[in-house]
Amino acid sequence: MAKKSYRQAINEAIAQEMRRDENVLVWGEDNVGGAGGDGEQDAWGGVLGVTKGLYPEFGSERVLDTPISESAFIGAAVGAAATGLRPVAELMFVDFMGVCFDQIFNQAAKFRYMFGGNAVTPIVVRTMYGGGFRAASQHSQCLYPMFTHVPGLKVVVPSSPYEAKGLMIQAIRDDDPVMFFEHKVMYDDEEEVPDDPYTIPFGEANLTREGDDVTIVAFGRMVGFANQAADTLDKEGISCTVLDPRTTSPFDTETILECVEETGRLVIVDEANPRCSMASDVSGLVAQEAFKALKAPIRMVTPPHTPVPFAPELEDAYLPNADKIVAAVRTAMA
Amino acid sequence: MAKKSYRQAINEAIAQEMRRDENVLVWGEDNVGGAGGDGEQDAWGGVLGVTKGLYPEFGSERVLDTPISESAFIGAAVGAAATGLRPVAELMFVDFMGVCFDQIFNQAAKFRYMFGGNAVTPIVVRTMYGGGFRAASQHSQCLYPMFTHVPGLKVVVPSSPYEAKGLMIQAIRDDDPVMFFEHKVMYDDEEEVPDDPYTIPFGEANLTREGDDVTIVAFGRMVGFANQAADTLDKEGISCTVLDPRTTSPFDTETILECVEETGRLVIVDEANPRCSMASDVSGLVAQEAFKALKAPIRMVTPPHTPVPFAPELEDAYLPNADKIVAAVRTAMA
Amino acid sequence: MQFNRDDLIKAYRGMRTIRDFEERVHEEFSAGKIPGFVHLYAGEEASAVGICWHLDNRDKIASTHRGHGHCIAKGVDVKGMMKEIYGRRDGLCGGKGGSMHIADLSKGMMGANGIVGGGPPLICGAAMTAKYKKTGGVAVAFVGDGGSNQGTTLESYNLANVWKLPVIFVVEDNGYAEATSAKWSVAGSQLDRAKGFGMPGVEVDGHDFFAVHDAAQEAIDRARNGDGPSLMHVRLNRFFGHFEGDAMTYRGEGEIQRVRDEQDSLKIFRTRVTEMALLDHEQLDAVDTEVAHLIDEAVSESESAPPPTEADLQTDVYVAY
């Protein structure tokens, strides 16, 4: 089994699905890169190269650039999905949701319900999220809590290359609209990823580590930090369960509740802003459903209620990291 | 003191602030109603009549209709606010946020931070929310959790005419961007409202009722239901504290924690969808900060994770009401 | 083109069905029998019928909040629509959608839309499906004069042209967006905008079925032939308020009466075909009777149809969750 990057894993998943199903099309700003120009076509393959190579293989009918008009081309993906295609559309940065959110949350998400079950809208919206790139307030947000709030959407937050491939294939085969969150800092992360296609089901959390004392629930890039923190804590004799829910919607409440029943302590690590977030969502779940098992207050590790700052010193202070998780676990144990 | 409706209270607050400060301008779709046509001007005064009468008094320089282009005119309000006006702009239904959210969450909300404290953006966005009008999935949503998630925004959810007037005057005088949520079903609700201008500070919860057994935190229209429920429960010997936080951002965590310390039980009533909501937000707060005081699992009363249905029978089943609150309190007491 | 007698009857029946449907919904709404926000299409019938005349099930349309006419013209079941507007369990959308969300994808009707400007992006996608799958289908986005100012609509003009999609953008200009006059809210002109985005545009009298029909033919043929999108600016009037309950004081003195007298597409059609001796009044009256009966049935069946139950509340959110 070869090592592949998060970028490669996603690219491979899309390519394999495109080979399998001719109804899978890909579009977004510069997803080819160079359309209609005098230079190289496929010059970019997406701003960070995730779709590179799809155009040469699948051609201009299936891999398309778009003008800058997110409402129109994300909406077009929704309309195409409702009429028989399975588009994988790219919202370059999730921060740009503000110019096209309607097509996602009022159209794609609600068709099936509003139309009484008579619509199927199998769109995947790929989007970059997260901090650490020094990309400042409008290119570093997480925002998946907003999408998780919306009934009708599925929300995927893969934490590693292996996860990304399996979840992307599932996303493309899934019949509901899926928001697929790719952490921009993880594109070069590598791990072993099978060459053959495989799916990872939605709504099944991944136990990346089992322990007795504390359950850590972490999302996306935070899963890696949680595991690092668990290593450190292990040396202090604190044994952690680390849970990667993989998808925030659907959400594997069962596994979380089971783990909390066992450990009695909970730390949640969410890179999104703290208010009405997954950190609070998980807290609410546990405070309602596993209250009696709790031995200590729930701890949340999140950024503060501020936009994402530019300066590296500030952004580092802003983001959760392994040290902050370690500190939170110690508090939970105290 | 005269009885005034929620609609009148908001209208009066705006009119009084317009008299006080010539920099307050009002605009939105049909906020005059009839602009440029051959018939009556001020024919509508907003789709449900909230701004009616402002145009005759303040004229076409200060009260404006807009073309249907929410990004442009909400954005114009943001730009006007950043250059010295205090616009009160209307996003007719909050469900339309999807076509203009960028100007709110990436521009207005972030200017001050991104610009290092060198911007002041005193915009008020008035918007209708909530169910009960048989207005179906795209005209009945709450969505305030999404705005609450965003650092830089203030979010106001007034629960009665008195509250609406004082909070609107505060919103207009406030130097930060404010989202002002008006529940469409409450416009005809009446109560005594002082004629003179007054402000209600943000971030100070209102204790509408004090009790010993359970704290009920409720938002907007749900406050009335919570008080009804408390009446019923009183007869059963269950005594409730009912808290109206008034603003979800800033948020009066202190009062909530104090009440929970006293009662040891918490029920949260939120008309918004359940995931990453204010219901989960308050749960998270309490599970982290007042955990030891809790004698029972937290209970949340919210709609299910579905869009808002059209048929009256379904919408009634969907929405929280006094009976559902009573049931949740009983469970919390059991 | 020259219509045969059956065609003429069919066209008239389409318009009459819409008119009667809307007049009846107006009555029932006023009587308190229909809940929610309801926007009536009466007065605009020739547009929907003249355009959808050329469409079959391969072809898709995206509609607006004022969607009943488009649905009927596209062949959506009238009784299923009425039941939906009443919020009944066997309404087209199970009572979950209501007037603003009627859809029938099997008929190529992609939904009314509660969001002004919601349809044009969707229709670009439907057109992409047709183009990619080479179905020969076209896609029609209806927007109002108000919706023609929405960014989503304008972006779609560009995307449809850049991607050379088989789209027809139909701006149904009834002179108002709610209470706002189109003369005031639409800077420039619809046809100049079409040109601005590199596509042909045509203005047409929306009270004249034949004019709409012919203009649509050209636009739709162009799209079907792979020559890309175009725009129709259809001028017409609505007979009722923006939504039910609107007193319409923003309209000029006597405007409604004038419109009803002089710009009633059904009257105009009737006069034309009878003067040309293509049909006689009796034939048209027979259609009126037939349609009146259908609408009566639709209403009485809707009144007695059962509402959804609480068990329906949480179904249809996802295909699988």
Next chain:
Amino acid sequence: MQFNRDDLIKAYRGMRTIRDFEERVHEEFSAGKIPGFVHLYAGEEASAVGICWHLDNRDKIASTHRGHGHCIAKGVDVKGMMKEIYGRRDGLCGGKGGSMHIADLSKGMMGANGIVGGGPPLICGAAMTAKYKKTGGVAVAFVGDGGSNQGTTLESYNLANVWKLPVIFVVEDNGYAEATSAKWSVAGSQLDRAKGFGMPGVEVDGHDFFAVHDAAQEAIDRARNGDGPSLMHVRLNRFFGHFEGDAMTYRGEGEIQRVRDEQDSLKIFRTRVTEMALLDHEQLDAVDTEVAHLIDEAVSESESAPPPTEADLQTDVYVAY
């Protein structure tokens, strides 16, 4: 108009400052000293300088992700900018914004913008403030060719016209949006679009300071006189990649070299004013030296300036909370 010698020097200095600033940021970025996403304006100088020439502090501009040139032309402090790009505590935005969010409201510079199409709505608001307060001010929205397809931009065209606002929309068309060719992505034309929304438009060679200056004069006078918005389509080129790190393989063979040789606004300016014997090379060289010194200082001060500290993280979110 006829420029006096000081004017010519001032124009040249403006363009030279932008050029040097950008070339230096390019170098320092390549050396790993500058973090984040950086988009350089080199090659487009004549546009910013020619337009902002006519503006004072009453007048507002809204910029794009490619904002350095607009800032400098609008009189924003060059050292404060450089420090901001370095993420320093005494940068213009305290290090919180960086290259994509430089703003100086006191100078009427309402911000670079990370969102394509973010600026035009804002500028409508700034224009409304000027109009309502009768300051005599105008408001300029810069967008790229790519940004000219964004719905927010197109909506703003309409709003500015309907409200008769003193706005100038400047489409800086450098032929590319990232890697996408404007020839492909912009259906129709910028001038036809202006007409579509009922406003005058003018196309201008964006490498020619004098041409830009004159066209801007007319548009800005019109706005100041209360005659409403207009659009300038400025054709120009960027010398560097879309952002720092872009290899530009999407550009045609030799394109960059050709552009640098033939369409360098600084060279064109220098040739023009020396051939007309308005200035001599020494005078221009002196400006070069002066500017080089300024940029050197800006960089060395930025390098040694302290970064923000953790205590700064949670300030400046609200005026009061």
